[in-house]
Amino acid sequence: MTLTEKILARASGKPWVRPGDNVWVNVDVLMTHDVCGPGTIGVFKREFGQNAKVWDRKKVVIIPDHYIFTADGMCNRNVDILRDFVNEQGIEYFYDIIDDPKGQWKFDTVKGDFTRQFGKHYSGVCHSTLAQRGHNRPGEVLFGTDSHTCQSGAFNQFATGIGNTDAGFIMGTGKLLIKVPETMRFFLEGELPKGVSGKDVILHLIGEIGFDGATYRAMQFEGPGVGSLSMDDRMTITNMAIEAGGKNGIFTCDQKTLDYVNARVAENGTKSTFEPVEPDADQQLFYDKAFDLSKLEPTVACHPDPGQRKLAKELGHIALDRAYIGSCTGGKTSDFLAFAEVVKGKTVKIDTFGVPSTTLVLDELKATKWEGKSVWNILVDAGVRMTENPGCAACLGGPVDTFGRVNKAGIKCISATNRNFPGRMGHKESQVFLASPYTVAASALTGKITDPREFIC
Ligand code: SF4
Numbered sequence: 001m002t003l004t005e006k007i008l009a010r011a012s013g014k015p016w017v018r019p020g021d022n023v024w025v026n027v028d029v030l031m032t033h034d035v036c037g038p039g040t041i042g043v044f045k046r047e048f049g050q051n052a053k054v055w056d057r058k059k060v061v062i063i064p065d066h067y068i069f070t071a072d073g074m075c076n077r078n079v080d081i082l083r084d085f086v087n088e089q090g091i092e093y094f095y096d097i098i099d100d101p102k103g104q105w106k107f108d109t110v111k112g113d114f115t116r117q118f119g120k121h122y123s124g125v126c127h128s129t130l131a132q133r134g135h136n137r138p139g140e141v142l143f144g145t146d147s148h149t150c151q152s153g154a155f156n157q158f159a160t161g162i163g164n165t166d167a168g169f170i171m172g173t174g175k176l177l178i179k180v181p182e183t184m185r186f187f188l189e190g191e192l193p194k195g196v197s198g199k200d201v202i203l204h205l206i207g208e209i210g211f212d213g214a215t216y217r218a219m220q221f222e223g224p225g226v227g228s229l230s231m232d233d234r235m236t237i238t239n240m241a242i243e244a245g246g247k248n249g250i251f252t253c254d255q256k257t258l259d260y261v262n263a264r265v266a267e268n269g270t271k272s273t274f275e276p277v278e279p280d281a282d283q284q285l286f287y288d289k290a291f292d293l294s295k296l297e298p299t300v301a302c303h304p305d306p307g308q309r310k311l312a313k314e315l316g317h318i319a320l321d322r323a324y325i326g327s328c329t330g331g332k333t334s335d336f337l338a339f340a341e342v343v344k345g346k347t348v349k350i351d352t353f354g355v356p357s358t359t360l361v362l363d364e365l366k367a368t369k370w371e372g373k374s375v376w377n378i379l380v381d382a383g384v385r386m387t388e389n390p391g392c393a394a395c396l397g398g399p400v401d402t403f404g405r406v407n408k409a410g411i412k413c414i415s416a417t418n419r420n421f422p423g424r425m426g427h428k429e430s431q432v433f434l435a436s437p438y439t440v441a442a443s444a445l446t447g448k449i450t451d452p453r454e455f456i457c
Contacts, residue, residue: 002183004218006277028140036145043168055174063126095123116388124358124390127151127328134270151239156253182286188225190294198233199436207309215245243306303431315449322413323444326355327395330416342441343382349447353404
């Protein structure tokens with residue numbers, strides 16, 4: 001069996017499963033956020049009763065992150081609905097924006113985006129939070145009401161996005177009926193060259209198979225090249241499995257995985273037992289191809305979808321209006337460090353926005369010093385507009401007052417985020433080009449799409 005088949009077999013109590021089988025799996029973690037949480041709660045109450053209790057209050061993780069820093073009262077109210085539900089149910093893991101469990105969230109427009117507005121429990125983007133706060137464990141099954149839930153597959157976990165109806169059902173039962181996907185293997189060899197990152201890997205692979213090339217299939221990453229990839233790179237890669245239509249993305253487990261997971265579960269006091277899976281030697285694959293990481297170059301997905309692959313060096317004729325670094329895909333500490341490596345001591349030429357994915361990233365950027373200056377200040381001094389409020393921000397557009405949102409037609413934005421269908425970051429007549437933090441940084445400096453190796457090699 002493949003990695004995905006092994007996890008689904010174990011979770012459904014079967015000795016083996018095959019692609020196409022429909023199996024009831026026991027769920028280890030259910031994640032929801034402020035956009036889908038209220039709807040999920042509504043389904044749960046409608047189907048299981050107003051006084052129903054969730055199947056396991058330690059397995060539901062609720063993370064407000066999407067439409068948080070906005071004056072839109074309906075969005076603010078969504079966070080209050082989550083808090084009421086958490087209080088009612090005694091849910092253990094809730095990363096609330098405010099400290100008062102009886103309070104109400106209201107974005108302070110006077111403080112705005114540049115002054116932090118969160119309490120001590122807040123974390124930020126859901127997928128990054130799952131990893132950093134010890135909710136990702138090898139061999140487990142994680143569902144989330146968000147399409148990029150597949151990011152958690154970096155940890156040898158079966159993780160996929162679901163709708164509110166399925167999530168409401170899981171809340172009541174702890175189970176879900178799922179069709180076992182076929183597996184596509186991406187066998188990675190070699191090591192990434194300087195200036196090339198996990199984002200370039202996944203943009204290359206999506207370009208290879210097309211933005212629907214893995215529809216309802218597991219994208220399995222294995223091979224000797226995996227060991228050279230950091231956990232952050234692996235997260236970036238699995239995060240975008242959905243951009244090829246994948247049901248899930250999943251990596252083999254190695255010592256890096258175990259070190260990361262063991263440290264996070266110990267720090268956060270989350271469940272510490274788990275059992276990784278390995279693929280069988282005779283696993284059946286729908287697709288199998290080797291990729292040499294050392295041959296990859298800075299890659300861009302052009303408007304209007306993540307499959308429009310080009311090399312950054314071919315796109316110097318495209319003038320840009322905006323650059324953006326942030327999100328679960330591109331807002332990790334390592335992403336900002338890569339970005340800062342390029343812009344350090346220089347000044348960006350176009351509007352450039354930076355959004356840390358989590359409060360931990362914010363703290364790390366302020367604490368990390370290069371030649372006596374914090375990376376945060378290096379970015380600010382280079383002209384990057386850095387918000388102190390981590391979250392999804394303009395990755396998916398959001399309400400019109402969202403930090404970094406593209407509000408005008410015709411704007412061309414290069415972004416470290418993961419999706420660029422029309423309207424994704426705001427105006428439906430804007431254009432988004434997806435690239436690595438290195439490439440976004442180099443392009444911010446020149447005002448046109450730029451191969452970052454011009455600055456760092
Ligand atoms: S940062 Fe973007 S892709 Fe990630 S969860 Fe938020 S909206 Fe989705």
